[in-house]
Amino acid sequence: MRYPILFSPEDDIIDICWDNVFKAIFTQDIPPSQGALKRLIxxxxxxxxxxxxVVANEPPALGRGDRQIRYDIRVRFDxxxxANVEMTLNPQxxxxxxxxxxxxxxxxxxxxxxADKTFGDLTHTYQIAIIGRKRLFGDEPPVHQFRYYDQENKVSLGGxxxxxVVELEKAAGLLGEPVSEMSPAERWTVFFRYVTDPQQRDVINKILTYEEGIAMAGEVLLSISKDEAERARLESEYKYRLDRQSEMVQARRDGLVEGELIGLKKGELIGLKKEEQHLFEERREIARKLxxxxLSPDQIARATGLAPGEIPL
Structure with missing residues (x-):
């Protein structure tokens, strides 16, 4: 049965790649949000x-707004x-x-x-990182999975x-594929990358029709996008964080520039001192010849500008 959600050409969708929006979609205590998170993982x-x-790995969330500012989503299952699930728009x-x-x-x-536990009781853990605006690896596949592996001898540790790692910037290579032939991970990748792009709305709607979990996420995303107060709050929060980040970067840059200027001034002072020392030694050499x-010391002092005590007698 098709999940009843589609986007119209007029829908102005907020960017799901903002990590606060991402968490707003997947951490609410409502069935569409819970179902979307389960299917995403x-x-x-x-x-x-x-x-x-959903495990709070920061101070407990007191409400919907608190929950949305978590830097990742930590989940316990089965x-x-x-699993840690996170959206990183601009990775370092x-x-x-x-x-x-x-x-x-x-x-x-x-x-x-x-006494009753061993290392064999350790369970599987997953770090799932969705990268918004940067390529981390030089190849074209958008999804990479890393495990401990001896590449030289081709032996897995079995850990x-x-x-x-999901690189959304590589999603363009998936657009030519029929939605039915994409893997579930690829459909999520295309959804995250192009959900705000009106030119790709037909593709997104096909994915919404085909993948119920993505449709659940789309329902929450559409609700947030149409809720003026909630949208304004999320945009304001994102703007604040972006401004703070920019201020920190600019402060570091200003510090570097200031450091360079101080270095130049120090260099100039050192150069000036060396030049003065060189002139002083030249005057002392002239004084020896005089x-x-x-010539008397007084005559030499007047001729060279040296103080009487600086004349090498």
Whole structure:
């Protein structure tokens, strides 16, 4: 049965790649939001899951607004498995290292202390990162899955951690494929990348018709987009965060410029001191020659500008 949601050409859709909008869609205590999150995770780990809980890894959310400012969505599902799901619009150059760090922390956050537990009780963990505006890898596939693997000997460690990276900038290569032939992960990738693009609305509507979980996400997204107060709040929050980020970047740049100016001034002072020292030594050399010619110290001082105590007697 088709989920009853489609976008019209007139719909002005807010950008789901803003991480606060992303979390607003997938962390609400309503069936469409919960269903969308469950199917999102299922699509990227490759099997159906049942989400048991959205775990607050920051101070507890007191309301809808608090919940939306979380930097990621931490989920527990099935047999206690854990996943971090996050949208990163503008990743930094160290993004891959950051993902590895948080994947390790997620895995090691499990409690296996106690006489009745072993390392075998550790469960699978997944770090799912959706990258909005940058390519992290030089190839064309938009979805990568990383596990511990000995590439030289082609042996897998068989571990229980996985890092899944989705690069939305590579979604253009999927537009030529029929929606029916896309994988669930590819349909989500195209949806995230082009849901705000009126030129791709037909493709998005086909995906909404084909993929119920994406349609659930689309329903919440459309509701937020049409709610003027909620939309204004999210846009204001995003603008505030963007302004703060820009201020910090500009402050660092200003600090670098100031540092360069200080360095130049220091360099000029050092150069000036060296030049003065060179002139001083030249005057002392002239004074020595004048002494050999029989001039008195007072005469030499007047001729060279040296103080009496600076004349080498």
């Amino acid at each position: 299922s699509a990227f780990i490759g099997r159906s899951v049942d989400v048991l809980a 047999q206690g498995e854990l 150059g160290f993004e891959a290292l950051r993902l590895e760090y948080y994947a390790a922390r997620l895995y090691s956050s499990q409690d296996i202390q106690g 229980r951690t996985r890092i899944i 002494l050999t010619m029989g």
